[in-house]
Amino acid sequence: MRGLDDLEVTGRRVLVRADLNVPIEDGVITDDGRIRASVPTIQTLVARGAKVIVCAHLGRPKGEPNPKYTLRPVAERLGELLGQGVAFAADVVGESALSETNALHDGQVVLLENLRYEPGEESKDDATRRAFAEKLAGLADLYVGDGFGAVHRKHASVYDVPQILPHAAGGLVVAEVGVLKKLTDELERPYVVVLGGAKVSDKLGVIANLLSRVDRLLIGGGMAYTFLKAQGHEVGQSLLQEDQLDQVRGFLDEAAKRGVDLVLPVDVLAATHFAEDAGHEVVEATAIPADRQGLDIGPKTRELFASKLADARTIFWNGPMGVFEFDAFAGGTRAVAEALIASEAFTVVGGGDSAAAVRKLGLPEDGFSHISTGGGASLEYLEGKTLPGLAALED
Numbered sequence: 001m002r003g004l005d006d007l008e009v010t011g012r013r014v015l016v017r018a019d020l021n022v023p024i025e026d027g028v029i030t031d032d033g034r035i036r037a038s039v040p041t042i043q044t045l046v047a048r049g050a051k052v053i054v055c056a057h058l059g060r061p062k063g064e065p066n067p068k069y070t071l072r073p074v075a076e077r078l079g080e081l082l083g084q085g086v087a088f089a090a091d092v093v094g095e096s097a098l099s100e101t102n103a104l105h106d107g108q109v110v111l112l113e114n115l116r117y118e119p120g121e122e123s124k125d126d127a128t129r130r131a132f133a134e135k136l137a138g139l140a141d142l143y144v145g146d147g148f149g150a151v152h153r154k155h156a157s158v159y160d161v162p163q164i165l166p167h168a169a170g171g172l173v174v175a176e177v178g179v180l181k182k183l184t185d186e187l188e189r190p191y192v193v194v195l196g197g198a199k200v201s202d203k204l205g206v207i208a209n210l211l212s213r214v215d216r217l218l219i220g221g222g223m224a225y226t227f228l229k230a231q232g233h234e235v236g237q238s239l240l241q242e243d244q245l246d247q248v249r250g251f252l253d254e255a256a257k258r259g260v261d262l263v264l265p266v267d268v269l270a271a272t273h274f275a276e277d278a279g280h281e282v283v284e285a286t287a288i289p290a291d292r293q294g295l296d297i298g299p300k301t302r303e304l305f306a307s308k309l310a311d312a313r314t315i316f317w318n319g320p321m322g323v324f325e326f327d328a329f330a331g332g333t334r335a336v337a338e339a340l341i342a343s344e345a346f347t348v349v350g351g352g353d354s355a356a357a358v359r360k361l362g363l364p365e366d367g368f369s370h371i372s373t374g375g376g377a378s379l380e381y382l383e384g385k386t387l388p389g390l391a392a393l394e395d
């Protein structure tokens, strides 16, 4: 993969695909981690006198303009972080994009409107996607792929444009791939993976792959209840994916066969309903009352997980242990994060939600070896899949 140093960018128009998909509430960015992570590459290009055209997506507007998903607030924040104004194009490849990109001087930056306003960006039809990619590529001379969080998407801006323009990987993509390589090649053991989050169906591929690699697999969050149910326990009103039970039983068997220590919650916070202020109590994970739902791992589980992490040499963590957005149910996620910080392992926090949780809980980001900007992307990498956005940068 060629890096930024391999491109002669001075005076050239450089299209940077970034992942600026940040949470925004009422026009206010609530976690700017991905914008901050995108700054160094843009800054490097600015310093080298490129005309920088940044493109990115926000949310899932599904191929049409929708003010709810405008990138305008992101342009403003990016400008603050760069310490220089960032122009904003009110469309992706239309009149505004053309005039804003034409007006750029060396060292200036413009952000295009949300790529996903254009149906060609995500189209499954190669020709449709390619036609949009040609227009996007027409705005620039060179392409830099730096949107790590989106490299698992076969989208025009990720996959097709680098096949049209001379390209390089940005610093963020290089750094993220370097870390994930460490988790696949030169691993120090014990290797412990902690998975959480709501849906086990999102994690099937990665679990299947990890069972042949890890020493321990700790499972919390909403997906743990499908595992508990698969072991024959009552899970009450907790999240449950009935249609995944057979698959999960297969994982339990496979783990036992391979000698992988697959660790499930032993106690949970069982709440009366899904709410910030819901009444709740600690119950054994094997005895969740029929009218209750588990919203976090309990205190014994937090200790158990911490003990399973204490002597690890490599840790990958993806997915919250409970509903961390509610203070009352954030303790499990906090405990796991703190166990990572306390360990001497090489620690990687994988992705969107877990990274946001670390920052929301006020934990020090430098307490981890690496906080990835890509959840889906890092999971698919660990699954052993070919990521379209990396493959396109490869040649």
Ligand code: 3PG
Pocket: 019, 021, 059, 060, 149, 150, 153, 352, 375, 376
């Ligand atoms: C993400 O937030 O997961 C990335 O930005 C990719 O977005 P997507 O899941 O909507 O494709």
Ligand code: MG
Pocket: 375, 376
């Ligand atoms: Mg995603």
